Amino acid sequence: xxxxxxxxxxxxEEYIIQAQNKFPGATGELSQxxxxxxxxxxxxxxxxxxxxxxxxxxxxxxxxVHGESVKKLDLFADKQLISAxxxxxxxxxxxxxxxxxIVELDNDGGKYIVxxxxxxxxxxxxxxxxxxSIFSIYMRKNSETEQLSEDDALQSGLKQVAAGYxxxxxxxxxxxxxxxxxxxxTLDPSIGEFILSDxxxxxxxxGTIYSVNEGSxxxxxxxxxxxxxxxxxxxxxxxRPYKARYIGSMVADVHRTLITxxxxxxxxxxxxxxxxxxxMYECNPLSFLIEQAGGMAIDGEGRILEIEPDSxxxxxxxxxxxxxxxxxxxxxLEEYNHQAINA
Ligand code: AFP
Numbered sequence: 001x002x003x004x005x006x007x008x009x010x011x012x013e014e015y016i017i018q019a020q021n022k023f024p025g026a027t028g029e030l031s032q033x034x035x036x037x038x039x040x041x042x043x044x045x046x047x048x049x050x051x052x053x054x055x056x057x058x059x060x061x062x063x064x065v066h067g068e069s070v071k072k073l074d075l076f077a078d079k080q081l082i083s084a085x086x087x088x089x090x091x092x093x094x095x096x097x098x099x100x101x102i103v104e105l106d107n108d109g110g111k112y113i114v115x116x117x118x119x120x121x122x123x124x125x126x127x128x129x130x131x132x133s134i135f136s137i138y139m140r141k142n143s144e145t146e147q148l149s150e151d152d153a154l155q156s157g158l159k160q161v162a163a164g165y166x167x168x169x170x171x172x173x174x175x176x177x178x179x180x181x182x183x184x185x186t187l188d189p190s191i192g193e194f195i196l197s198d199x200x201x202x203x204x205x206x207g208t209i210y211s212v213n214e215g216s217x218x219x220x221x222x223x224x225x226x227x228x229x230x231x232x233x234x235x236x237x238x239x240r241p242y243k244a245r246y247i248g249s250m251v252a253d254v255h256r257t258l259i260t261x262x263x264x265x266x267x268x269x270x271x272x273x274x275x276x277x278x279x280m281y282e283c284n285p286l287s288f289l290i291e292q293a294g295g296m297a298i299d300g301e302g303r304i305l306e307i308e309p310d311s312x313x314x315x316x317x318x319x320x321x322x323x324x325x326x327x328x329x330x331x332x333l334e335e336y337n338h339q340a341i342n343a
Contacts, residue, residue: 207261
């Protein structure tokens with residue numbers, strides 16, 4: 001995207017500084033934090049792109065806090081992001097999918113707390129399919145002189161000051177919001193800079209793609225089974241049947257949903273009674289972004305962003321995407337899940 005006044009491209013760095021200048025009282029700390037994440041993203045992107053040739057592919061041999069096997073690139077991404085955040089001493093604490101408890105950084109008086117999923121969709125690494133990094137930024141809850149604890153970090157998604165993701169796909173892009181719309185930047189590898197590609201992305205109000213792991217169909221609630229059957233019915237007037245698309249990397253599935261519209265679902269099931277995806281570093285940040293783009297994100301009943309967390313690694317079901325699609329699935333859940341309870 002080209003700056004209309006100067007007729008030249010805008011880099012992530014320039015964009016962040018321009019945005020900061022619109023707020024005369026801003027300290028520049030949040031801007032610095034976003035730039036730090038941008039830098040770590042470039043380093044991770046470089047490593048992801050040459051993963052096959054540097055023998056970095058494969059398992060690390062350990063499991064993370066969720067019992068999932070850890071890939072070498074998961075650990076690399078975790079380390080890069082945490083050390084980038086440590087550098088500018090604005091962040092006091094990181095909570096990451098790869099670490100059991102909170103990670104205290106050098107400046108325990110820093111005012112920001114950052115949640116990270118350093119490499120989401122990592123089971124796709126070895127097969128060259130898109131993966132991503134997700135971040136969510138909060139102000140610490142308690143005073144800067146108090147001992148840091150998990151309690152500082154347990155805040156609803158409504159309290160996020162910024163959130164975003166980096167998608168390592170056919171190109172590497174970074175999307176983020178500070179609550180004033182969604183901006184997307186694409187990495188130009190020839191100059192090593194993220195270039196603004198869209199500064200106010202809007203999700204279509206309705207879309208014709210549904211995205212869910214249908215292999216789990218038999219363990220879903222009745223409402224979701226009925227909704228997916230509804231998506232498959234032929235009805236040209238409402239553009240059905242919808243297309244099914246499922247990558248298995250939430251960042252990639254949600255990014256497609258942001259651009260083309262539709263719905264991404266990871267429900268509760270008999271296998272995962274509270275859903276599989278993590279509230280604090282997967283669902284909250286992506287829900288903040290999708291809402292800022294004009295979409296919706298619910299856990300089946302209420303807004304994801306309104307959930308009061310009781311643990312840093314907690315899970316939640318999620319139904320996220322275009323407003324009309326989310327409202328439609330909600331209708332089905334209300335009607336049929338309710339009937340099943342009363343049967
Ligand atoms: P991995 O990071 O272990 O690959 O998990 C990816 C993920 O957390 C999310 O990105 C996907 O949407 C979801 O899990 C896929 O889960 P299923 O394999 O159960 O469909």
